[in-house]
Amino acid sequence: MKQQLTTMLALQDEINTVVNADWRAQGFAWYRAIWVESAELLDHYGWKWWKKQQPEMDQVKLELVDIWHFGLSLELQKGDAGHVAAEMDAKLSDLALAPGDFRENLEAFTLATLQAKAFDLPGFAQLMCDVEMDFDELYRRYVGKNVLNRFRQDHGYQTGTYIKNWQGREDNEHLAEVCDSLDAGAADFKDQVYQALQARYPAGQAA
Structure with missing residues (x-):
């Protein structure tokens, strides 16, 4: 997992640099992008009680990946890819998760993100667990x-x-x-x- 994290963080740094060479110093509101993507994610999962809805699971997973892009960008503010990967790997390895209520967990994840203006890694891992999306x-x-x-x-x-x-x-x-x-x-x-x-x-x- 650590090597995959290092690869993904390096790729995120690379694409951010293509868009803006000085992206780390720009103070972009990555947390706000996560908030907006979370709303789109909920729309694909379904929340309307007045009509029949089935989760669009492929779209749900695509939205989770979009959120992951912004989460990695937030994590990269802490240091280089190797250092950040080690910290993320340690946090993920310590988690013991079980599927729960996706909508409530998404709301908790979004609230934590907005309050801290940071990436709620355990909360994101819980969302992955809820939709049976493994790390691979x-x-x-x-x-x-x-x-x-x-x-x-x-x-x-x-x-x-x-x-x-x-x-x-x-x-x-x-x-x-x-x-x-x-x-x-x-x-x-x-x-x-x-x-x-x-x-x-x-x-x-x-x-």
Whole structure:
């Protein structure tokens, strides 16, 4: 787990630096992004008592991965990836979790995040437990989405030239297919994902 954490933290630092080279000094409100993503997450899980709703579990997990991006950014404010990974690994290893009420746990996680303006790592781990998402799945989904974010930046996301729909499908759908076809345990997993996305992207559309 520690090595996977180190890899994810390094990737998060890298993508943040692509967006803003001095991101650590900017004081971005990562906690606020987590709050907004949590509301979107609850919408996908379902909360309306006046209509029949079933949790959209794939979307729920995608939203958890988005929250993880912001959580890693908050954690990286504490130091370098290796040091932070060791601290996170220790906290996660000490947890004894059992599935609970996802909605109530999400509200508790969001409240803790807003009060401390920090990432509630144990609370996030509880949410993963509630939706039966293990750490390996989090790693696979995170690395895939991180690579997609980098791919978007490299192909004109900030300038508005990036094409999000390819062959009638969104890039997220292509990403899911690519990740399912590759070995997430491979040392060059992220590079394989990027190359596979590049092979599918419309020719001549690099930024």
